Amino acid sequence: MGLIRLDSICKYYSMGDQTVKALDHINLSIAKNEYVAFIGSSGSGKSTMMNILGCLDKPTEGDYFLNEKEVAKLNQNQLADIRNQEIGFIFQSFNLLPRASALHNVMLPLVYKGIGLADRKKQAVEALEKVNLADRMDHIPSQLSGGQRQRVAIARALVTKPSILLADEPTGNLDTQTTQDIMALFDELHNEGQTIIMVTHEDDVARHCQRVIRLSDGKVVEDYYNENKEALHV
């Protein structure tokens, strides 16, 4: 049984009197410990896919099962709990709180989880150590480089030990070298058993993933496994 099961998922937006089909009857299943990349040109429905998988948005039609739970039946607070505990978000523009230190940023999801201050600090420090940023935890985001910021964001996503890591163009704002470093970190996490789903338009990045799903006009047009997965050679 898959970790994620999408059953005829549709998402429509109305633009004036036109209806845009961002996602059009998508059937998909993703198992535990998969390393999946959604690729496609802009407007193909990648971001909508991310929002629905991340429980930020609800599909117009269709059923989404996450860990056997039917997401459509959950209320706002239950969805918040899912986002907090089952999903770790990583964004293209990092989306860290600008005035809070790295440590505070990583501790934030634990606040919503209801963890006490001492435990929170301990778990956040562990997560930062995992991304090799333990020595930078008192810095605020503007004092960190792009790669370091994305590491903080990854630590924040990991700190609640989520079932899925959802990354939306995680290397879109980074240079080639930093991209390599971040992807190496993702590969490492995957090797440790983390389920990772990312959206990208860079073939180099997609090549790291086990499975590649190409979207076009809201439909799945390709779904294949990478045979020469670079991560395996690392």
Added chain:
Amino acid sequence: MFSLIESFRSAIISVKAHGFRSFLTTLGIIIGVASTIAVVSVIQGLSYSINQQFEGFGSNSISIRSFTPRSERMKGKIARITPEDVEMIRKQAEGVEYITPTLQSNIGGTSAIKYKGNQAFANVAGTTYTYQDVQNLDMKYGRFLSYSDNQSRRKVTVIGDKLREELSLPENPVGSFIYFAGEWLKVIGLTEPKGSFFGFSQDNFAILPYSTMQGLNGNLLEPDIFLQLQLKSLENLDSIKDKLKRIIRKQHHLKPDEDDDFKIETPEQLTSGISQVISTMTIVLGGIVSISLIVGGIGIMNIMLVSVTERTREIGICKAIGAKRHHILLQFLIEAVVLSLLGGIIGIIIGYGLGVLAAASIPNFPPANVPLWAVGIAFGFSAFVGIIFGILPAAKAANLDPIDALRYE
């Protein structure tokens, strides 16, 4: 509870991060609370000192004074409490511990007091030894009038410090003789100064034995006596008042349809008039200045709304990583409350300072007094303002859609 503490933590971080703006935001509340506290403290100081003055009457004493109703005054009649009335009360009234009659000097223009070429005008009254307790007088030098002073009509007097100064009497005037109304009076005591009240000195007086005063007044004019009655207990206050009323009405031959030509007052009656004025003053002035608190609250709401817009993206991030509606709501609400409470605390301190300053800069004004209830109300009101004006921005923040908020640039 947990999220409450967390919200406080994050609110304080946020207030600190925007130090100067937070200060400007709270300025409205600071001014509002400060002016409220300043006004209340000055008025309360005033009322406190008035109550102090009246404490001298003692809680279980009543006073009787003559009072001429307007209709009688038209007919040229002037009511008096006479020595005969006093005698009758002494004989017939029940439950009275002792009576302290006070006889004002009515010697008119000649009431100047002289000592070695100096002359002064003072309030001269004749009374008995019980007056000291009733008026709470403490002696600085010498002694107060005694029972026998009255019995033997001694020509002695107890004076206040202001009169001593005016006459240039020595620091300890006991033993000096002062001249009043054709008689030399020996000073036997000087009272502790009481200071001034509403700008009038309370130490400008000379007190003579009641009988001596009667002698000085002569028989030319009917004396008018002011009576203070010390009661054994307050339990039968009403029945004692009724009895006194009947005695004096009978003495004055008043017909049933005629009004009383005297007034029986309890200390509560004396103070209630003034305290009523003061409480009205407190409410009106407090009301006016508390309008500025509402204006301050609107200022907080304004800044909080700006802050919500500014932090839309942050709110989106928080929602994406699991913040529930109430987390965001509480965070912004508590931030507003923290801001206004901060303003409240600073305002209370400044207001107290202003009150003390105002009281100190007006001569003879009683010291400012900030009652705890005013601090409580100022504190509670500023928290209330924070909640009321924080709800709208907080609700706006909490209701943001996470996707829209994340996309917000």
